[in-house]
Amino acid sequence: MKLQWYPGHMTKARREMQADLRLVDLVIELLDARVPISSRNPDIDQLAANKFRMILLNKADLADPDTNTAWVRYFEDLGIRTIPLDSRERTKMRTIEETIREVSREKLERDKRRGILPRPIRAMVAGIPNVGKSTFINSFAKKASLKTGNKPGVTKSNQWIRLNPSAELLDTPGILWPKFEDEKVGEHLAFIGSINDDIIDPEELCRTFLMDIGKRAEASLYERYRTEYDDDPDVLIEKIALSRNYLKKGGVPDTEKAAAAVIDDFRSGRLGRISLEFPEEYGYRSSKE
Ligand SMILES: Nc1nc2c(ncn2[C@@H]2O[C@H](COP(=O)(O)OP(=O)(O)O)[C@@H](O)[C@H]2O)c(=O)[nH]1
Ligand SMILES: [Mg+2]
Incomplete structure (x- = not known):
């Protein structure tokens, strides 16, 4: 599958990101819990060097819970505070707020040690398109007691959401660009819907997806479509089409419709909680084993 992120977009995103980074102390990086590696742009390590860091494994509700736990351990071993999250749930924002408070305390202590007058910690959210940045900021803003700078005439790029007296969040997220160096990365981003579907053939996408999840998904596929597993993705798609009664003229299985349904079911969680990276x-x- 051929996929790309246009260099012009990338340059613009990088420039904007660099400008906004100057304003903040803490970078909250959103990753997709199903594909934490593919949804991560490693350039962030260099861009956000010397910043406080936090990772949110977003859409954790769609990923396998044990695998989420394993990823938390992975990123925490790299020294980054990590929290699995469903951004649509406002109740989860408390945990994040508490973590930001902890980071603020660290920062205040650091400021004091350096003889700098303490000021509120400033945070920004960053991540690739569709990872849930707006959803997160929205949930967070509704939870936050006060939104500052929300008046006509205040420039969009400088609005801050006040979380508490010692923390503020930039209300415009930083857009990171995906890195398609490895074919697997592009595929995984296509499965989760991070890449414009118009350029992708649904049957090819589904075939690649079924081969990727392989036998791991046997139970989920049976549960959803009542079909016996088959190693050959074409056979499997045909079986799903028949079982769902997706037929074309003459009773021919409508494999295109079945393929689109499988991908749609995966993306919306109807296939169950499936992680694609481990x-x-x-x-x-793990250092703890
Ligand atoms: N299941 C699930 N869906 C989410 C979550 N966060 C965001 N979404 C959905 O993902 C899609 C993209 O979210 P959006 O906030 O627009 O992403 P952005 O491009 O990073 O700003 C939307 O349909 C959201 O409803 C989550 O934690 N779980
Ligand atoms: Mg957005």
Whole structure:
């Protein structure tokens, strides 16, 4: 599958990101819990060097819970505070707020040690398109007692959401661009819907998806479509079409419709909670084992 992120977009995103980063102390990086590696742009490590950091494994409700826990361990071993999250749930914002408070305390202490007058910690959200940045900011803003700078004439890029007396969040997220160096990355981003579907053939996407999840998804596929598993994705798609009664003229299985349904079911969680990436695939060995 051929996928890309246009260089012009990338340059613009990088420039904006760099400008906004100058304003903040804490970078809250949103990753997709199903594909934490593919949804991560490693350039952030260099861009946000010397900043406080936090990772939110967003859409954790769609990913396998044990795998979420494993990823938390993975990123915490790298020294980054990590929290699995469903951004649509406002109740979850408390945990994030508490974590930001902890970071603020660290910052205040650091300021004091350096003899700098303490001021509120400033945070920004960053992540690739569709990872849930707006949803998160929205949930957070509604939870926050006060929104500052929300008046006509105040420039959009400088609005801050006041979380508490010692923390503020920039209300415009930083857009990070995906890195398609590895074919797998592009595929995983296509599965979760982070890449414009118009350029992708649904059957090819579905075939690649079924081969990627392989037998791991046997139970989920059976549960959803009442079909026996088959190693051949084309056979499997045909079986799903028949089982769903997706037929074309002459009773021919409508594999295109079935393929689109599988992908749609995966993206919306109707196939159950499925993770596509696992720490051990990335050479990770927990330090606690
Ligand atoms: N299931 C689930 N969906 C989410 C979550 N966060 C965001 N979404 C959905 O993901 C889509 C993209 O979210 P959006 O906030 O627009 O992403 P942005 O491009 O990073 O700003 C929307 O349809 C959201 O409703 C989450 O934690 N769980
Ligand atoms: Mg957005």
